[in-house]
Amino acid sequence: MIVLSPLKKFQFPVIAECISPDIFKGKSLAEIAKLEVWEGNKQRTLGDLFKIEEDKAETPDIVINGDASEVRFVGKAMKSGEIVINGVIGMHLGEKMAGGKITVNGDAGGWAGAEMKGGLIEIHGNAGDYLASPYRGSSAGMRGGTIIVDGNVGSDSGVYMRGGVIKIRGSAKQFLGFRMVDGTIYVQKECGTRVGACMTGGKIVVGGFLEEVMPTFTIDSIKPKVKIDDAESANGPFYVFLGDLAEEGRGKLFVSKPANPHLSSYEKFL
Amino acid sequence: MxxxxxxxxxxxxxxxxxxxxxxxxxxxxxxxxxxxxxxxxxxxxxxxxxxxxGGVDIHTHIAGAEVNTGRLMRPEDHVKDVVRKTALTRSGVGYSVPSTFVTGYRYSKMGYTMIMNPSMPPLEAKHTHEELNDTPMLDKATYPLLGDWWFVLEYLRKGDLTECARYVAWMIATTKGYAIKIVNPGGLESWGFGRNVRTIDDQVPYFGITPRDIMCGLAKVNKMLNLPHTIHVHTNNLGLPGNYLTTLDTMRALESVATGDKPVAHITHLQFSSFAGNDWGTMRSGAEEITKYINAHNHLTFDMGQVIFTDTTTMTADGPFEFTLYELSGHKWVNSDVETETSGGIIPFHYKRNNAVNATQWSIALELALLVKDPWKMFLTTDHPNGGPFFAYPKIIAWLISKRARMATLKKCHKKAQKLSLLPSIKREFTLYDIAIVTRAGQAKALGLKDKGHLGVGAxxxxxxxxxxxxxxxxxxxxxxxxxxxxxxxxxxxxxxxxxxxxxxVKHVDGRTIWLDVKTAEQVKVDEEMKRRFKEYWTVEYDNYPVFDHYVKVSCPLTIKADV
The missing domain is CATH 2.30.40.10 (Urease, subunit C, domain 1)
Structure with a gap:
């Protein structure tokens, strides 16, 4: 196990794509200290910016202690192993991740789990905007794996999602699951508007308050409960909406009936 | 020195x-x-x-409004290819629509020294020249799009070739262009009415002339003006199955203008114009039929338009074709109408090995290059970025010089494309001499650049x-x-x-911008009548239209004396 602690409070973004179990594997402390990172527009080594220690414990492979809110791209494209972050972590956590596990005991910045293909990310605090969403302009959304957020998430999460599961124990801001194609998103508490805009497939479950459903969704039925993944299902009852009809979509939007009495007017169309 | x-x-x-x-x-x-x-x-x-x-590229979209819109549209293309600054070079981004500086550096690193930007709407000429100024390391020139310009269509309808020639000469000098570019003749004007032309004898709405009239008319104009390059043609029905018949019609139509063995037209990115079959399911290569014709005639030159298996951005003045691509892919898209001159469209496209149509396209371009016996007729391009980014040229060179290289790629392609491909039956392998022709000498000769593409005294x-x-x-x-x-x-x-x-x-240099100053016996007068037409036809006044001398950083005019 390698323990990294920032030597100072970073003033500039630190691009640290090298912090990944696949890259650290088989390297000595000295070799790890020589890995290249960028601090703003200056090239540095990992040893310049972090105190690097070895711990006898086998797992997790990497632990980051302290304020890493400016440290970006941690666990990029990792395939195996485990990273634990005790504190805040910066943007682009676990981008293009294909396997392994990342645990954040704190908050995560934007674009966590962007373009993820597999593995597990657990964030015990809040996550920023663009959770599991592709880079701007791209349509390569999350393809597989699981993301669990105990807190709240920002806007535009699960954009262009094509597979996998996102579970949000708190609330989500607007444009959740924009242009979603497949996969599952579960928000336990309230959700911002425009949820599922332009979605063509997949399912979004809102367990809390939702101000309004987009006019391009049509009500289909009321279901007592809905399956999230093999281990979990959510109890309703839920209004089931289909859409987005503007895109001839067949996505499903489940909205809690008890939390949303203002949507009862939809029942007359059933 | x-x-x-x-x-x-x-x-x-x-x-x-x-x-x-x-x-x-x-x-x-x-x-x-x-x-x-x-x-x-x-x-x-x-x-x-x-x-x-030094390498010469006859057809590469590297500057102008279209390319810049492509840049705006594709942040995800740039993020995967970021270029940092060095002590000598500027920073930028790369891949399919690179920033101007990166374009210059990458061409130069491949040994290229002269490139031609093939599609400039005259209205966007200033923008194009601003970007060419910022494309270092290379000599540059650009072709204004004239095939669907209302002035050309009007004079061709009247049958007044002399007057047409004068206006074309005026436009080339006004926009500081190098050759006459024709894209989907008649089709772009029709696209303004939501229509397209399907054969070279379809009528263009309102003007009542046909693509045949436009191409032959401008080919004659090109001769009257003694321009160094021929007309530069992007054919009708480009990118549609069965279009090789339209291409054959186009080539036959241009025979009427030819005298002797001198080329009268350059048909560009021929791969996109050589599809056989009735629909996408039955699409196959028309390279055999096309090359049979090319080998028997000498009045045309061509470039390949090779497809590279990668994520790229297609951009062309052929608005209706780009709309077809949008309907096929459902990707984000841009389409535009440039007033009285042309249209335009952009759409990202990912060419995949395991797609039968894409793999067949890859094969067609190589078949064309290998089946045309005379390398002086067929040049190496990808129609950057339409078929793939220009820095993939070394890959194409490898496919041309080595049967083993192309068979290795073909083996990974879609089964149907493998079955239909003519490549296994072609033994020909290019020599370095052939490569020098298709990447520099042939292109320079076709462009009429006397000082480029060779190492003789005075070049x-x-x-x-x-x-x-x-x-x-x-x-x-x-x-x-x-x-x-x-x-x-x-x-x-x-x-x-x-x-x-x-x-x-190791050294940063600004290249020259080469343009033609075509002198006709009677010059076009910018009088009240002309200004009235500008007011009526364009959104800009005449005074804001021309590319003035100070717009071009290193100006290199070639004076041409016309016959009219």
């Missing part, structure tokens, strides 16, 4: 018939000379290296040196080494100065 002596290289200079001879090249004041004082000159030891003229000292020893290696077997060598030149020399060494930029 420095003197330079390149000693003992294997020189490939097809225009002067030099095929791999060991010889010295002397350079003085940016030109190639007979000899220099060996003690004073800087000597480059090229023993065991291949020396060629511009634009030279590329590659780490290939043709005596030691069998290029067909060691195609990977050749690919590497063409991707990063040992030396690139621009106007007698070493600008690239071992694949790295």
């Amino acid at each position: 420095t003197e330079l002596l390149i000693k003992n290289g294997f020189v490939f200079d097809p225009i002067n018939g030099i095929n791999g001879e060991k010889m010295d090249i002397a350079v003085k004041n940016g030109k190639i000379v007979k000899s220099v004082n060996e003690r004073k000159a800087k000597v480059i030891d090229a023993t065991g290296l291949t020396v060629m003229p 511009d000292a634009d030279i590329a040196i590659y780490d290939i020893n043709p005596e030691k290696i069998d290029i067909a077997k060691k195609y990977k080494a050749v690919r590497r060598a063409f991707g990063s030149a040992a030396y690139t020399i621009k106007d007698g100065e070493i600008v690239v060494k071992d694949g790295e930029i």
Whole structure:
């Protein structure tokens, strides 16, 4: 196990794509200290910016202690192993991740789990905007794996999602699951508007308050409960909406009936 | 000015018939000379290296409104290819729509020294020249789109070729262009009404003329004006199954203009115009039929438009075709109408090996290049970025010189495409001499650039040196080494100065912008009548329209005396 602690409070973004179990594997402390990172527009080594220690414990492979809110791209494209972050972590956590596990005991910045293909990310605090969403302009959304957020998430999460599961124990801001194609998103508490805009497939479950459903969704039925993944299902009852009809979509939007009495007017169309 | 002596290289200079001879090249004041004082000159030891003229690219979309919209539209294209600044070079981004500086650096690293930007709406000429100014390391020129310009259509309808020629000459000089570019003749004007033309004898709405009239008319105009290049044609029905018949019709129609063996037209990115079959399910290669015609006639030149299996951005003035692509892919798209002149469209596209149509397209371009017997007719391009980014040229060179290389790629392609491909039956492998023709000499000759594409005395000292020893290696077997060598030149020399060494930029130079100042006996008068037409037809006043001299950083006008 390698323990990294920032030597100072970073003033500039630190691009640290090298912090990944696949890259650290088989390297000595000295070799790890020589890995290249960028601090703003200056090239540095990992040893310049972090105190690097070895711990006898086998797992997790990497632990980051302290304020890493400016440290970006941690666990990029990792395939195996485990990273634990005790504190805040910066943007682009676990981008293009294909396997392994990342645990954040704190908050995560934007674009966590962007373009993820597999593995597990657990964030015990809040996550920023663009959770599991592709880079701007791209349509390569999350393809597989699981993301669990105990807190709240920002806007535009699960954009262009094509597979996998996102579970949000708190609330989500607007444009959740924009242009979603497949996969599952579960928000336990309230959700911002425009949820599922332009979605063509997949399912979004809102367990809390939702101000309004987009006019391009049509009500289909009321279901007592809905399956999230093999281990979990959510109890309703839920209004089931289909859409987005503007895109001839067949996505499903489940909205809690008890939390949303203002949507009862939809029942007359059933 | 420095003197330079390149000693003992294997020189490939097809225009002067030099095929791999060991010889010295002397350079003085940016030109190639007979000899220099060996003690004073800087000597480059090229023993065991291949020396060629600097590369010339006849068709590459690198500047202008269209390219810039492509840049705006594709942040995800840039993020995967970020280029940091160095002490000498500027930062930028790359991949399919690179920033201007990166474009210049990457071409230069491959040994290219002259590129042609093939589609400039005259209305966007200023923007295009601003970007060309910022494209370093290279000499540049650009072709204004004139095939659907209302003035041309009006005079062709009246049958007044002389007046048409005067206006074309005026437009080329006003926009500082180099050749007449025609895209989907008649189709772009029809697209303004939501229609397209499907054969070369369909009528253009309102004007009542046909694509045949436009192409033949402008080919005659091109002759009357004595322009160095021919008309540069993007055919009708481009990118649609069965379009090889339209292409054959186009080529036959242009026979009427030809006299002798002199080319009268250049048909560009021919791959996209050589599809057989009735629909996408039955789409197959029309290369056999097309090349049979090409081998029997001499009035045309072509370029390949090779497809590379990658994520790229398609951009063309052919608005209706881009709309078809949108309907096929459902990707984000841009389409526009440029007032009285042309249209435009952009859409990202990912060419995939395991897609039967894409793999067949890849095969068609190579079939065309290999089946055309005379390399002086068919040049190497990807129609950057439509078929793929230009820095994939070394890959294409490898496919051309080595059957083994192309079979290795074909093996990974879609089964149906493998079955339909003619490549397994083609034995031909290009030599370095052929490569020098299709990447520089042939293109320079077709463009009428007398000082480019060769190493004879008096030519511009634009030279590329590659780490290939043709005596030691069998290029067909060691195609990977050749690919590497063409991707990063040992030396690139621009106007007698070493600008690239071992694949790295060592000196930043601004290239020239070459344009034609066509002198007709009677010049077009910008009078009240002309200004009234501007008010009526365009959103800009005449006074804001021309590209003034101060707009071009290093201006290099060629004065042409017209017959009219």
